[in-house]
Amino acid sequence: MQRASLFRHRAYAGRVRDNLDGQAMETTPWFYERPVSEVRPGDHGLLGYADSEERDRIVGPYVQAGLATAEKVVYITDEPAESLPGLRRCSFDLAKLKSSRQLRVLSRRDACLSRSGAFEPGKLADTLHREKESAFGEGFRAVRVTMDSTWLMSQPGGSDAMLSCEDRLDQAISPSTMAMGICQVDVRRTGARQLSALRESHEVLMRVDAEFDDGILTIRRIYGPFGLQLRGELDASRHSHLSEHLLRAMGSRSGDIHLNVAELDFIDIGGLNLLAQHAAALPHGGSLILDHLRPDVENVITMVGWNRLPRLRPGARAGGAAS
Amino acid sequence: MTSPTLAAGVAPRPLQHRAFLFGGMDDFLSRAVPFVREGLDDEDRSVVVVVAEPRLSALRDLFPDCADDMFIDASAFYAHPVRTLRSYLELVKREHPLRVHALAEPVWRPEWTARETLEWARYESLINEVFKDTGASALCPYDTFALPPQILEHARRTHPRLVQGDAERPNARFAAPEDFSAEVDRARVFPAPHESEYLPVTGHDLHELRRWVGERSERHGLSRQDAQNLVTAVNEVAANALVHGTPPFGVRLWTEGPDLVCEVGDNGYWNTFSPLVGFVPPSSALENGFGLWTVRLLVDLVEVRAGWDGTFVRMRLHR
Numbered sequence: 001m002q003r004a005s006l007f008r009h010r011a012y013a014g015r016v017r018d019n020l021d022g023q024a025m026e027t028t029p030w031f032y033e034r035p036v037s038e039v040r041p042g043d044h045g046l047l048g049y050a051d052s053e054e055r056d057r058i059v060g061p062y063v064q065a066g067l068a069t070a071e072k073v074v075y076i077t078d079e080p081a082e083s084l085p086g087l088r089r090c091s092f093d094l095a096k097l098k099s100s101r102q103l104r105v106l107s108r109r110d111a112c113l114s115r116s117g118a119f120e121p122g123k124l125a126d127t128l129h130r131e132k133e134s135a136f137g138e139g140f141r142a143v144r145v146t147m148d149s150t151w152l153m154s155q156p157g158g159s160d161a162m163l164s165c166e167d168r169l170d171q172a173i174s175p176s177t178m179a180m181g182i183c184q185v186d187v188r189r190t191g192a193r194q195l196s197a198l199r200e201s202h203e204v205l206m207r208v209d210a211e212f213d214d215g216i217l218t219i220r221r222i223y224g225p226f227g228l229q230l231r232g233e234l235d236a237s238r239h240s241h242l243s244e245h246l247l248r249a250m251g252s253r254s255g256d257i258h259l260n261v262a263e264l265d266f267i268d269i270g271g272l273n274l275l276a277q278h279a280a281a282l283p284h285g286g287s288l289i290l291d292h293l294r295p296d297v298e299n300v301i302t303m304v305g306w307n308r309l310p311r312l313r314p315g316a317r318a319g320g321a322a323s
Numbered sequence: 324m325t326s327p328t329l330a331a332g333v334a335p336r337p338l339q340h341r342a343f344l345f346g347g348m349d350d351f352l353s354r355a356v357p358f359v360r361e362g363l364d365d366e367d368r369s370v371v372v373v374v375a376e377p378r379l380s381a382l383r384d385l386f387p388d389c390a391d392d393m394f395i396d397a398s399a400f401y402a403h404p405v406r407t408l409r410s411y412l413e414l415v416k417r418e419h420p421l422r423v424h425a426l427a428e429p430v431w432r433p434e435w436t437a438r439e440t441l442e443w444a445r446y447e448s449l450i451n452e453v454f455k456d457t458g459a460s461a462l463c464p465y466d467t468f469a470l471p472p473q474i475l476e477h478a479r480r481t482h483p484r485l486v487q488g489d490a491e492r493p494n495a496r497f498a499a500p501e502d503f504s505a506e507v508d509r510a511r512v513f514p515a516p517h518e519s520e521y522l523p524v525t526g527h528d529l530h531e532l533r534r535w536v537g538e539r540s541e542r543h544g545l546s547r548q549d550a551q552n553l554v555t556a557v558n559e560v561a562a563n564a565l566v567h568g569t570p571p572f573g574v575r576l577w578t579e580g581p582d583l584v585c586e587v588g589d590n591g592y593w594n595t596f597s598p599l600v601g602f603v604p605p606s607s608a609l610e611n612g613f614g615l616w617t618v619r620l621l622v623d624l625v626e627v628r629a630g631w632d633g634t635f636v637r638m639r640l641h642r
């Protein structure tokens with residue numbers, strides 16, 4: 001969404017990613033960040049999850065959205081269907097979905113392993129091709145593929161195997177007008193170099209859907225570090241929304257809560273008061289950490305002094321890697 | 324980051340706040356040197372010397388063994404009354420449990436408007452309130468050879484004791500900070516601007532107001548940071564009016580010489596208004612008065628007019 005900014009010449013206007021173009025490349029990473037509900041055919045997305053809640057909040061809606069419409073879902077996993085994100089305690093009739101071939105839960109052995117149990121990129125490509133080709137005839141308008149590739153890390157030549165797997169996926173999905181895919185990777189079990197290689201082989205990074213978005217303020221749960229991302233402008237009309245989502249986040253984890261405010265253009269004084277109130281309520285002396293504060297927004301905090309905002313702390317500096 | 328001034332179980336220590344009316348360098352040194360020495364000899368005290376040149380260099384030369392950061396050039400320290408008061412308080416907290424022993428010469432500039440001069444007089448008066456229990460000792464030199472009578476009169480209204488020549492005496496003309504501040508407020512005038520822009524504030528969403536102020540700040544030549552500060556200040560005052568005031572609400576904006584002025588008005592009567600509101604630094608964001616105090620920090624001057632015809636908060640920034 002293109003935001004109306006307070007001033008006309010915003011140096012960071014290019015960070016609004018939805019209208020990515022050549023001119024915005026300097027300030028915009030070359031990948032898109034996509035909330036899961038906006039995933040579309042041709043997307044080959046990477047989900048580097050920091051914990052299972054993050055994975056479930058992305059894979060769950062992704063799978064459910066496909067099954068709720070006329071789309072085929074191909075899930076490559078050795079887990080039983082009933083335990084998968086989006087399918088646990090859901091209202092779908094899984095047996096019926098499987099027999100109509102709308103839900104395809106394929107074991108790794110069937111989808112991409114050789115007889116000896118080694119990963120075989122060619123077999124994965126064949127599997128995907130077959131599922132995609134049959135979907136149209138089966139009456140589905142699109143195919144959603146997903147696989148957790150973390151296990152590949154423990155394979156001989158793990159990184160290479162994973163990247164060749166990504167290549168196959170990309171070839172199968174990116175040119176397609178009906179296929180989309182999400183590759184899941186547990187970032188806790190992936191090295192920094194492997195992760196950056198993975199990022200390079202995807203043009204879409206998956207994000208959870210925003211918990212609140214009224215066009216002025218967007219609130220989104222983030223993981224690694226855990227907390228909320230705030231975008232836009234925080235003012236009195238929106239305090240109660242922030243409060244609600246902050247309390248939820250505080251209720252689900254102990255310890256520090258991070259607020260990624262890299263794209264927060266404005267915070268009102270009442271908002272600082274609100275953050276201080278919530279910080280004071282954090283158990284076990286936890287802090288509320290403001291990551292990537294922009295200097296013009298931080299100015300009001302330095303003016304009053306961080307010491308007047310007990311248990312609110314500055315975290316990662318502005319311009320650092322977005323989390 | 325605890326509040327040192329009112330630690331539990333510690334008896335409040337009274338502030339000593341004296342105006343020192345001197346004439347010429349010799350007279351200055353005859354009193355300033357013993358004052359500084361008294362502080363240095365007392366291990367319970369931390370000495371700071373904030374005076375203007377040439378007196379700063381003269382004192383520095385007389386105390387060659389003292390750390391350089393004990394001496395602060397007053398012309399840089401006294402830049403913005405609300406911010407200077409905050410910085411002084413930080414200093415007092417930092418030095419705690421030592422008591423600050425300050426030779427503190429306020430700077431008076433002939434180019435200041437009557438309004439600015441009054442705000443600095445108010446600052447001197449607020450010292451009595453803000454540091455009342457810190458045990459700090461402040462001797463504030465006033466150059467009787469150079470300063471206009473009006474400023475010396477302010478000195479007599481804002482310091483409970485006077486030092487002159489060899490004598491030190493209680494000051495009968497001293498006014499309590501609240502009374503002095505009210506006096507300063509009565510002296511203000513609020514000329515209506517010849518030309519101004521007006522935005523009625525009708526809903527509770529202030530997004531449009533921020534955009535309106537932001538665009539005009541930029542058009543009238545405020546720096547990015549000043550514009551953001553003004554937007555934050557106006558937003559706070561308007562949000563406060565929406566909660567406590569009475570409709571109609573509106574914002575008026577105009578230029579006055581080098582200043583950009585923005586006034587938020589509502590039709591309510593602020594009956595609990597105190598002339599000290601938003602001047603005394605709150606100890607945390609959770610304390611009452613944090614909002615208006617922050618507004619006072621963000622812009623150059625805030626004037627609150629709480630009258631029978633409504634409540635008006637005028638914010639001013641130098642372009």
